[in-house]
Amino acid sequence: MPARINPSILSADFANLESELGRIRNADAVHVDIMDNHFVPNLTFGLQMATRLQEVSPLPLDVHLMIDDPDRWAPGYAEAGAFSVTFHAEAAREPVAIARALRERGARAGLALKPGTPVEPYLEMLHEFDQILVMTVEPGFGGQSFMPSTMPKLSRLADAVSRTGADVWLQVDGGITAETILIAAEAGADTFVAGSAVFNAAVPDDEIVSLRAAAASHVHRH
Helix, strand or coil: CCCEEEEEHHHCCHHHHHHHHHHHCCCCCEEEEEEECCCCCCECCCHHHHHHHHHHCCCCEEEEEECCCHHHHHHHHHHCCCCEEEEEHHHCCCHHHHHHHHHHCCCEEEEEECCCCCCHHHHHHHHHCCEEEEECCCCCCCCCCCCHHHHHHHHHHHHHHHHHCCCCEEEEECCCCCCHHHHHHHHCCCEEEECHHHHCCCCHHHHHHHHHHHHHCCCCCC
């Protein structure tokens, strides 16, 4: 399976989002960071913006909720048509119930883990999710440096997915570049959020192709 590249619009030109989406047509999806200034110390978009993006985007929306109370808010993003909705384990009261609600509304259900959050409590419920997002930076701001210390957690996840046969995508988000994507791919990631590396490139579409090829050449071996 080729590596999936989901550019983050956190690094795009907010005043020209529709045209920015046209610069990443080679991407698999567009990663939409929803921040509420509570769960993380930053404020970005909300449901209204995600709904509008859904209307104009040529790409599926990979929504990442960095918000409090996803039990209440997450299903609305699925109802708006998002392809995938990922919420944070640290903010969720009933992660399995949220995941089931998302799937019932036609979205893939994702669970995100901050760098310091252990994966072990969630290994027994892998089948309830379509994607696990291992944050490779502290969530809240774009442009941070990749944290190699998160890779053992990713490897444990990859091994658990392989062992159980669960159909779960493993996503990484934070500091993904032409160099760090190799490290993450070797540790087991198959879906990569890249912001600055894509949107700051001379030709974002070409950078997406390059990143995908780099990741595919370093795929995780069990």
